[in-house]
Amino acid sequence: MEFNVINLFFNLLPALIVALVSVYFFSQYTKNEEGRRRFLLHKDNQKTALPLQLQAYERLTLLLERIAPSNLLLRVKPFSDDKDEYERLLLKTIEQEFEHNLTQQVYVTEECWNVIRTAKSATVSIIRKTSMNEKVTTSDKLRETILRDLMDHQTPSDAGLSYIKKEVAEII
Structure with a gap:
């Protein structure tokens, strides 16, 4: 009986190892096939998503x-002094431009969208700050002062454009 159990064990051992x-x-x-399917799905999604991202x-x-x-x-000329x-x-023009492009945030990274919002806010701030200057009394003086002050500095839009170019270079 003992011999049969040991003999049975040795006979089943190779089958157990093979199993x-x-x-x-x-x-x-199965894992490899799942990874392959995910890769192919991602590749197919990229074909449709990349053009939308680039358009954004x-x-x-x-x-x-x-x-x-x-x-x-x-582009925006004053109606009066x-x-x-x-x-x-x-x-108002800045807000309209921004609102017109709100949906683009879906296609870009959160960091990129934050850079865009920051550029918009900084531009608004420049206009408000210049308008509060006591030396600025007319709309033409406001235009002149803003343009003169920005001649020596990088504009918020330039910083945003640099970021967009960097991000697009990474995805292409």
Whole structure:
């Protein structure tokens, strides 16, 4: 009886080893196939997502160009000499441009979107700060002062554009 149990054990041992090795290789194969399927799905998604992402970066580039103080001041002309009225017009134009592109945040990184928001806020701040200057009394003086002050400095839009270019270079 004892001999039969030991003999049975030695006869089943190779089958047990083959079964364990088979289970191991089958699980590895399954993991590999799952990874392959995920890769192919990701690759297919990239074909449709990448053009949308690039389009979002293009639109955000256009936004930054349109709210850049030099471009904004040339495009949006004052209706009168009232600097406060002109300030409100500039700020309203910036807000409209920004709101028009709000949905683009879905396609870009959170960090990129934060850079865009910061550029917009900094531009608004520049306009408000310049308007509060006591030496600025007319809308034309407001335009002139903003442009003169920005000649020596990088604009918020320039910083945002640099960031967008860096991020696009990483995804292409």
